[in-house]
Amino acid sequence: MNASPNRAPTGTPLYVHLPFCAAKCHYCDFYSIAAEGQDVDGTVDAVLAEAERRAPREPRTVFFGGGTPSLLSIEQLRRLLDGLERITGFRGSSVETTLESNPESVDRDKAEALRELGVGRLSIGFQSLEPATLELFGRVHGVEDSFRAFEAARAGGFDEINVDLIYAAPGHDEERWAVDLPRVLALGPKHVSAYALAFEEETLFSKWLAEGKIQAQPEERELALFHQTRRVLAEHGFEAYEVSNFAPSGHECRHNLNYWANGPYVGIGPSAVSHVGGRRAGNHKALAAWRAAVRDGRSTEAWDETLAPRERLGESWWLGLRLSRGVDPAALRAVAGWREDDDPALAVAAPFLDEGLLEEAAGRVRLTAKGLPLADAISRAFLA
Numbered sequence: 001m002n003a004s005p006n007r008a009p010t011g012t013p014l015y016v017h018l019p020f021c022a023a024k025c026h027y028c029d030f031y032s033i034a035a036e037g038q039d040v041d042g043t044v045d046a047v048l049a050e051a052e053r054r055a056p057r058e059p060r061t062v063f064f065g066g067g068t069p070s071l072l073s074i075e076q077l078r079r080l081l082d083g084l085e086r087i088t089g090f091r092g093s094s095v096e097t098t099l100e101s102n103p104e105s106v107d108r109d110k111a112e113a114l115r116e117l118g119v120g121r122l123s124i125g126f127q128s129l130e131p132a133t134l135e136l137f138g139r140v141h142g143v144e145d146s147f148r149a150f151e152a153a154r155a156g157g158f159d160e161i162n163v164d165l166i167y168a169a170p171g172h173d174e175e176r177w178a179v180d181l182p183r184v185l186a187l188g189p190k191h192v193s194a195y196a197l198a199f200e201e202e203t204l205f206s207k208w209l210a211e212g213k214i215q216a217q218p219e220e221r222e223l224a225l226f227h228q229t230r231r232v233l234a235e236h237g238f239e240a241y242e243v244s245n246f247a248p249s250g251h252e253c254r255h256n257l258n259y260w261a262n263g264p265y266v267g268i269g270p271s272a273v274s275h276v277g278g279r280r281a282g283n284h285k286a287l288a289a290w291r292a293a294v295r296d297g298r299s300t301e302a303w304d305e306t307l308a309p310r311e312r313l314g315e316s317w318w319l320g321l322r323l324s325r326g327v328d329p330a331a332l333r334a335v336a337g338w339r340e341d342d343d344p345a346l347a348v349a350a351p352f353l354d355e356g357l358l359e360e361a362a363g364r365v366r367l368t369a370k371g372l373p374l375a376d377a378i379s380r381a382f383l384a
């Protein structure tokens with residue numbers, strides 16, 4: 001069925017990266033650029049040209065991320081999605097098609113158009129319900145815009161709506177969170193992603209932190225907010241199926257579950273990463289370099305790596321431990337192609353099991369309540 005030897009197998013999940021945003025948020029380290037003055041139409045053409053060469057047929061899931069894909073006009077979205085349908089047939093195959101959005105670029109007409117074009121799940125970046133925090137973040141929307149966008153999405157036909165939130169920003173505390181989080185949940189989202197603010201390298205936030213212009217929250221407060229997030233979401237029927245991702249049973253993000261299972265996927269668009277057959281590769285980040293490669297019919301990849309079984313095994317633990325169900329060591333060995341008797345990942349896990357940070361249950365290994373707040377550090381140990 002696959003027309004090109006470079007094409008991933010039929011059914012492989014597809015990620016499409018659209019890098020444009022209304023403005024660059026101060027904490028953001030994704031490849032995203034302000035849309036003003038950019039050739040968005042030409043970028044849609046280039047995405048379709050790359051898809052023509054590389055997108056898998058009949059992907060199981062599709063995710064439009066960025067950037068802010070909702071920033072595209074209805075006409076641009078129509079061209080993009082109809083084009084992808086022609087190339088991949090995703091409307092008949094995808095069990096979950098998600099598009100990331102921000103409040104300033106969602107209205108009822110756009111939501112209706114997206115539903116009609118085959119998008120079934122909308123993710124909206126609320127990030128905060130505090131005006132001062134939105135301003136500090138460099139967000140271009142206000143608090144009420146987020147609520148308006150949610151209602152517009154629902155009126156436009158979306159039932160599966162995710163809300164993105166960031167807690168533990170400067171000035172954030174448990175008192176405000178106790179009001180704000182239930183206010184978001186009262187809208188009835190089917191999924192919530194709630195991350196503690198991170199000071200990523202090469203962001204304005206990390207520069208401001210180094211210059212002393214902003215302060216990170218003390219560890220105890222971040223931990224208190226972490227526990228509060230889980231408790232409040234649990235009270236509203238949301239399962240913490242991943243360290244920072246919450247949904248009532250049956251509403252988990254299937255596209256992202258595949259990432260955490262270290263499964264295969266194809267990414268198209270600038271900076272997008274693909275993982276097929278144990279080989280990982282990333283596209284050129286800069287829009288101009290990626291577009292030039294597409295235009296000239298050259299490979300869009302800027303880097304690639306093929307992991308040895310030991311590395312694949314460690315990576316699968318690193319990703320899988322983030323899930324509340326944890327990992328099945330035997331299954332990970334099989335996927336990684338690790339054939340030796342001793343399992344190096346079990347040796348890494350042993351001290352964490354002894355300390356009560358990991359536990360074994362029904363043949364799986366997972367984080368304990370004590371280990372959860374240390375998820376990043378524990379899972380990173382498996383990459384060594």
Ligand code: SF4
Nearest residue numbers: 021024025028066067
């Ligand atoms: S809207 Fe999202 S992708 Fe765009 S700059 Fe802000 S955080 Fe980054």
